[in-house]
Amino acid sequence: MAHKTDGATDEHGDLLDLIRAREGFTSFRDTLDEARRFLRAPRETPTEGRDRSSSECDTIALARKIWVASQPIVGTRAEAYLRARKITADLRESPLRYHPALIYRDPDSAPRKLPALIAAVSDNSGEIRGIHRTFLDPDRNDKANVTAPRRALGAILGNGVRFGVIDEFAIIGEGIETVLSLKSAFPDIPMVAALSAAHLGAWRPPSTLRRLVIAADNDEPGRNAARRLFERMSEHRVDVNTIEPLGADFNSELRKTSRESMRDRVGRLIGLKEA
Incomplete structure (x- = not known):
């Protein structure tokens, strides 16, 4: 195919x-x-x-x-990669792990081993249906300098990387860094990363969901995906609203401003009494 x-x-x-x-x-x-x-x-x-x-x-x-072959993220290059992006969210109980030497394959070069951030992709029952891999530079706190440093594996469509238990209220975004930026500002709100614009538009919520905030990326694919998901959620009578970042995405906003500034601005947008 x-x-x-x-x-x-x-x-x-x-x-x-x-x-x-x-x-x-x-x-x-x-x-x-x-x-x-x-x-x-x-x-x-x-x-x-x-x-x-x-x-x-x-x-x-x-x-x-x-x-299963990956290790806890705390104290690893994967954590350092996220902290370098001003992400302060607690990673200890997160669906994130670290692999020190995962094989990266590219049609234009020989297979090689690279460190990688591993994210578990789960369905509404909590079952792991796939993973997302972010291949990392061995020497710098950045993505690896390869053709496709981000890759998904498994049954991704409709599922996501879940930070907390998704019940009646959640925030959803595309990327892991985007969602973790918001998680840094709002640690008690359950969130999910859909992993791409196409998958954001096709996310399947649990039947218990009553309110959803869509954290759209600030580009055409991101806005189109947010609109598709907004329409689907409205048909299911979910109270839904869309927020956009000051910049390309919410990690960009976090890095250019501060956690406190983003918490104040986004808190007002989503109607939190205490932002």
């Missing part, structure tokens, strides 16, 4: 994910049929369907294997 690249994040995502997010399909069959129409390919046979399901199970199993 063909793959696409999310223009907002340079992340590579499955074409099925992007079509499902764009069209709002809930049925895998409908999504696959649309993808085949797009590629002018024949409808898959039952055997092909079983093969694809088996392949997805394999990627989920690999994602869980990498998660």
Whole structure:
């Protein structure tokens, strides 16, 4: 199956994910049929369907294997990478880990091992369905200087990286750094990172959700994704509003201003009595 690249994040995502997010399909069959129409390919046979399901199970199993092989984030290069971005959120109980030497593969170069920030992607039941990897520079507190330093693995669509238990109220954003910036300012609010614009628009909330704040990235893909999610949540009678950062994203705002300044501004936007 063909793959696409999310223009907002340079992340590579499955074409099925992007079509499902764009069209709002809930049925895998409908999504696959649309993808085949797009590629002018024949409808898959039952055997092909079983093969694809088996392949997805394999990627989920690999994602869980990498998660288990990773170590707690505190005191690692992954924590230093986040702290260098002025993120002060408590990471001890977060869905984040560190791998000191994860294999990075690129079509234009030989495989090599790099340190990586590993984030667990879970569904509404809390089950890990995939991971997100941010490959890091071995010497600097920055992303690795490679073609695609951010990569997802497993069943990402509809799920997310959850910071806290998502029940009646949550904030959702695209990137891990964006959400952790807001978590630094509002540590008691549950939050989720959808990982890309396409996945933000297709996020599946728990049935208990009553209020959602969408922290949109300040670009066209981010605003379009926020609008799609806003419309879907409104149809489900969720009280939803969208906020935008002073800058490209909320980590950019945090780095240019301060945690206190962002807490005051965003707190007023989302109606907190004590920002």
